[in-house]
Amino acid sequence: MQHALIAFVCAASLAGPALAQITTACLPVGSNGAYGCQSTSSPVLTNGVVATGTIDFAYDPATAQLTVRVTNTSPVVAGEDSPVITAIAFSVPNGTVNSATLISQSGQGGATPAFALQFTPFQTQIQGCFGCFNALLSIPGLAGGIGNAQATQFNNPVVVLGRTTFVLQLAGPGVAGLTADAISAMLSGGGAYNVATSFVFQGGGIGGTANGYVSSGAPCCPNNAMVQNVGNGCAPGLLAVPTLTSIGVPYVGDLVGTDVNSPATPNSAGLLIHGFSTQYDPIFNLPLPINLANYGFPGCSLYPSNEFVLPITTDNAGFATYSVAIPAFAKWCGRRIAFQAFFVNASGGVLSSSGLVAILGS
Numbered sequence: 001m002q003h004a005l006i007a008f009v010c011a012a013s014l015a016g017p018a019l020a021q022i023t024t025a026c027l028p029v030g031s032n033g034a035y036g037c038q039s040t041s042s043p044v045l046t047n048g049v050v051a052t053g054t055i056d057f058a059y060d061p062a063t064a065q066l067t068v069r070v071t072n073t074s075p076v077v078a079g080e081d082s083p084v085i086t087a088i089a090f091s092v093p094n095g096t097v098n099s100a101t102l103i104s105q106s107g108q109g110g111a112t113p114a115f116a117l118q119f120t121p122f123q124t125q126i127q128g129c130f131g132c133f134n135a136l137l138s139i140p141g142l143a144g145g146i147g148n149a150q151a152t153q154f155n156n157p158v159v160v161l162g163r164t165t166f167v168l169q170l171a172g173p174g175v176a177g178l179t180a181d182a183i184s185a186m187l188s189g190g191g192a193y194n195v196a197t198s199f200v201f202q203g204g205g206i207g208g209t210a211n212g213y214v215s216s217g218a219p220c221c222p223n224n225a226m227v228q229n230v231g232n233g234c235a236p237g238l239l240a241v242p243t244l245t246s247i248g249v250p251y252v253g254d255l256v257g258t259d260v261n262s263p264a265t266p267n268s269a270g271l272l273i274h275g276f277s278t279q280y281d282p283i284f285n286l287p288l289p290i291n292l293a294n295y296g297f298p299g300c301s302l303y304p305s306n307e308f309v310l311p312i313t314t315d316n317a318g319f320a321t322y323s324v325a326i327p328a329f330a331k332w333c334g335r336r337i338a339f340q341a342f343f344v345n346a347s348g349g350v351l352s353s354s355g356l357v358a359i360l361g362s
Contacts, residue, residue: 025184025330026056026220027197028362030074033217033253033328035193037129043217049210050075051083051201053146054220055090057180064175066100066183068137068166072148074204081155083204083211084145087138088115089127090197091186096174097121100135103169107146108162114144117168123189127198128213131191137166142203155208181330184219218253221333221362225250230278230338230355231289234300239264242341242353247323250358252332257323258339258356265351266318270343275305278338278357283307292350303355304338312341326360335360 028034030052034043045051051074058067072085102117115137118125123132139145142156149162170178187194195215204210227250233241242262250256260272275281278288283306292300312320320341326332337360341353 021062022058022060023180024058025180027184027216028220029053029199029216030214031217032251035215037213043214045201045204045210045212047205047210049205051204051214053085053199055197057183059178059180061176061178064170066168066170069163070146071163072146074148076151080205081153081203081208082148082151083201084142084147084159085199086145086202087200089125089133089136091123091134091188093182093186096172096178097170098172101169104167107160107164110161111144111158113160113164115139129192130195130198130213130215131188133188155203218328219330221252223334223361225361226359228357230303230357231301233353235351236349242351244339244353244356246358250360252326252360253328255323256326256337256358260320260341261318262314262343263318265343265345266314266316268314268343270312270341272310272312272322272341273304273306274337274339275307276336277305278303278355281305297350300350300352304340332360
């Protein structure tokens with residue numbers, strides 16, 4: 001649900017007039033693939049308080065203006081103060097920008113934002129375990145922090161509510177060729193975790209004592225992550241057909257894979273085929289699915305393209321598993337990875353699972 005909310009917020013933030021020269025990019029903060037400085041790789045505040053948000057960039061090379069929109073999506077917990085965002089850090093590609101000026105800032109409700117901008121051409125803005133960034137938007141204390149518009153309980157009542165928009169005027173040798181994607185992909189330097197952006201959340205939890213640094217994670221995808229089954233498996237006689245089960249939800253920036261259950265082939269070697277299509281196989285140069293009856297395996301079909309063919313071995317219960325890490329880059333949004341397992345039993349009969357398709361998203 002949290003991933004769907006973040007995707008919706010990003011889409012709403014980026015909505016507006018369709019101008020070809022303006023590029024946009026969006027990053028969730030505190031969600032899948034994020035880090036925190038408060039505990040080992042955990043994107044939570046002190047005392048385990050969850051804090052999340054989004055940051056999106058819109059850049060117009062014609063004016064060299066960068067619009068940064070920040071939204072606090074932290075869960076609202078009864079009896080707890082909702083954390084507010086008091087600092088936002090990000091970077092720009094090396095050698096592109098010499099100076100940046102904050103020319104406007106506005107919120108949707110509550111207090112009027114009064115953030116200050118610190119910018120250096122080199123990454124010198126230190127943000128906890130995330131190292132150094134070029135740009136830092138911040139306010140002292142809690143007053144004027146950015147809060148979740150759905151929350152009503154804050155440690156300091158002076159809160160900017162809803163999406164907050166900052167407009168920066170950039171100048172430098174590379175502003176004409178700069179894009180929002182390039183900004184969202186630029187990582188901090190010198191940190192325990194080098195990340196694209198960092199928020200400081202303060203005043204959360206019981207008594208408003210939870211604070212901390214939380215990083216961006218995987219990019220906001222325009223589609224939801226999902227899993228689909230394709231076709232039917234096969235097995236000779238009355239033997240159990242192998243089955244595949246997705247390992248979790250296929251989020252970009254996370255592990256994607258499958259558990260294999262083949263009780264008819266315990267302690268057996270098999271093949272796990274996976275590829276990027278269920279429509280066409282570039283190896284066989286044939287449309288999919290491929291009827292394997294033509295190759296001596298009646299009742300069986302090949303559903304995924306076979307760019308990758310991996311050996312797998314089942315345990316004494318017929319179980320095996322495989323996973324692969326998907327990079328946290330927007331280019332993976334919407335990509336499909338299809339899996340299918342094949343085994344040969346002691347009698348020489350072929351068993352296969354149906355196809356399992358992981359659609360990468362948020």
